[in-house]
Amino acid sequence: MNIKCLIVAASAALSCWNVFAEPVLVPAPRKMTVRSGVYCASVADVGSIEVQEMRDASLPPEGYRLTVTTGGVSVASADAAGAFYARQTLRQLAEGAATGAASAPLALPCVEIVDSPAYRWRGAHLDEVRHFFGKENVKRVLDLMAYHKLNVFHWHLTDDEGWRLEIPAYPELTRIGAARPNSWKRGGKPHKVGDRRVIDRNTESYGPYFYTADDVREILAYAAERHITVVPEIELPGHAGAAITAYPQFACMPEGARERIWDAGWGNTVDVFCAGNDETIRFLERVLDHVCELFPSKIIHIGGDECPRKRWKECPKCQARLKAEGLKETNDLQAWMTRHFAQYLEKRGRRIIGWDEILSGDVPRSAIGMSWRTSQKNGTGDKLTSGAEGARRGHDMVMAPHLLCYYDYRQELADDPFQYIGGHVPLEKAYSFDPCEGVAEEARAHVLGGQCCNWTEFTWNEHDLAWKMWPRTCAMAEALWTAPAPRDFWDFYKRMEVHRRRLISRGVNCAPLR
Numbered sequence: 153m154n155i156k157c158l159i160v161a162a163s164a165a166l167s168c169w170n171v172f173a174e175p176v177l178v179p180a181p182r183k184m185t186v187r188s189g190v191y192c193a194s195v196a197d198v199g200s201i202e203v204q205e206m207r208d209a210s211l212p213p214e215g216y217r218l219t220v221t222t223g224g225v226s227v228a229s230a231d232a233a234g235a236f237y238a239r240q241t242l243r244q245l246a247e248g249a250a251t252g253a254a255s256a257p258l259a260l261p262c263v264e265i266v267d268s269p270a271y272r273w274r275g276a277h278l279d280e281v282r283h284f285f286g287k288e289n290v291k292r293v294l295d296l297m298a299y300h301k302l303n304v305f306h307w308h309l310t311d312d313e314g315w316r317l318e319i320p321a322y323p324e325l326t327r328i329g330a331a332r333p334n335s336w337k338r339g340g341k342p343h344k345v346g347d348r349r350v351i352d353r354n355t356e357s358y359g360p361y362f363y364t365a366d367d368v369r370e371i372l373a374y375a376a377e378r379h380i381t382v383v384p385e386i387e388l389p390g391h392a393g394a395a396i397t398a399y400p401q402f403a404c405m406p407e408g409a410r411e412r413i414w415d416a417g418w419g420n421t422v423d424v425f426c427a428g429n430d431e432t433i434r435f436l437e438r439v440l441d442h443v444c445e446l447f448p449s450k451i452i453h454i455g456g457d458e459c460p461r462k463r464w465k466e467c468p469k470c471q472a473r474l475k476a477e478g479l480k481e482t483n484d485l486q487a488w489m490t491r492h493f494a495q496y497l498e499k500r501g502r503r504i505i506g507w508d509e510i511l512s513g514d515v516p517r518s519a520i521g522m523s524w525r526t527s528q529k530n531g532t533g534d535k536l537t538s539g540a541e542g543a544r545r546g547h548d549m550v551m552a553p554h555l556l557c558y559y560d561y562r563q564e565l566a567d568d569p570f571q572y573i574g575g576h577v578p579l580e581k582a583y584s585f586d587p588c589e590g591v592a593e594e595a596r597a598h599v600l601g602g603q604c605c606n607w608t609e610f611t612w613n614e615h616d617l618a619w620k621m622w623p624r625t626c627a628m629a630e631a632l633w634t635a636p637a638p639r640d641f642w643d644f645y646k647r648m649e650v651h652r653r654r655l656i657s658r659g660v661n662c663a664p665l666r
């Protein structure tokens with residue numbers, strides 16, 4: 153060890169991190185052996201550390217073996233993703249060793265880490281409809297996801313309150329559908345008007361905000377460099393308000409639909425896509441064609457949640473479809489649509505995923521469920537309410553139960569300046585998430601993983617978003633990366649005391665641990 157390195161190692165030991173103690177890593181690795189000694193890299197920037205990389209087919213997908221000796225750093229992995237994750241671990245090792253002097257050479261602790269993820273879907277979702285964050289903020293989310301070894305970005309692009317993806321064949325989607333004449337007022341409290349739950353609104357127009365094909369390509373390239381798959385979501389048949397404001401003819405009751413939707417203000421509108429209108433189906437096919445052209449993801453999200461049946465019951469075209477297809481009841485129209493689009497996308501080499509409502513009824517086994525409901529009181533009252541049931545029936549499942557995974561729910565902090573939609577997901581509860589909880593042993597292979605959901609009705613900007621995402625997304629990353637529960641929350645908490653400072657030094661508006 154040269155004298156400069158010795159000084160670095162000694163000052164690191166005296167500062168917040170001790171080079172001879174266990175390095176702090178989030179998510180925790182599967183197996184770490186700390187050896188004596190340090191490797192003194194002659195560079196100050198972790199990205200410049202020389203790493204000997206090799207392929208080892210005996211390692212699991214996305215897994216890696218990272219070895220730091222006094223002589224240097226080597227990484228073995230089965231694939232490029234594994235090598236990338238080894239780099240993320242190296243980054244955290246180096247940050248642990250940082251002394252604060254930007255030009256000082258890095259002193260890394262000698263370790264051997266053998267690591268691989270527990271789940272292959274390690275996701276974070278972002279609702280860009282209720283509030284729009286834009287390219288640079290999305291890239292920031294992707295950066296932080298990669299740093300925590302998350303690999304699926306679920307991009308919620310369409311809903312009642314906005315349409316955020318330009319579709320060249322349908323310019324009104326973004327000219328009209330990407331804007332709205334009013335929004336919820338910051339600080340506004342939900343209250344009841346008759347039997348409707350409403351929140352005070354302002355009268356400021358919002359938007360148009362949307363992504364062009366070039367914007368999307370830029371984000372996709374950025375995500376691909378970070379081994380993140382972007383799964384776009386096009387909501388159908390419900391949560392279709394913005395599309396209907398642009399093209400009312402695709403609703404069951406076009407007259408006055410735009411005004412009704414703009415006036416609804418909160419929650420999902422009763423005006424949904426008409427299941428009986430062939431033109432509506434063709435419109436959705438063309439939208440999905442464009443989505444398939446743009447997005448390389450093998451999995452496309454078709455929404456499917458909370459679709460009111462009121463219009464379908466009254467609509468002659470929907471009722472005619474019911475008869476023509478030999479369906480028993482109005483409810484079956486959703487399964488009919490799910491089947492139609494599952495087959496349509498399958499012909500284009502894609503698989504559908506949808507909120508767990510899509511699994512009600514006769515749908516192909518290839519359909520993936522995203523489980524958000526935890527009781528029959530939620531959703532539309534269909535029988536299938538849990539991810540465990542979906543997996544039992546043989547569907548691949550992504551778990552996102554709202555009681556644990558919705559980060560627009562309160563963190564229960566003593567002093568919290570931000571507003572939440574409600575609920576209760578403090579850090580410890582977020583950390584307790586186990587995607588296989590309640591799933592029968594023989595069905596567990598169907599659990600692809602899980603994700604946090606960042607709905608943004610009450611999330612106005614990137615500072616607000618970061619506060620809600622972090623540190624809870626660290627808990628999500630660890631729940632999805634590390635071996636099955638029970639995990640030790642206090643061990644996580646102690647590491648997070650160090651790791652939170654790293655996030656803050658990166659400029660992340662990370663909330664306190666409690």
Ligand SMILES: [Zn+2]
Nearest residue numbers: 404426467470
């Ligand atoms: Zn209809």
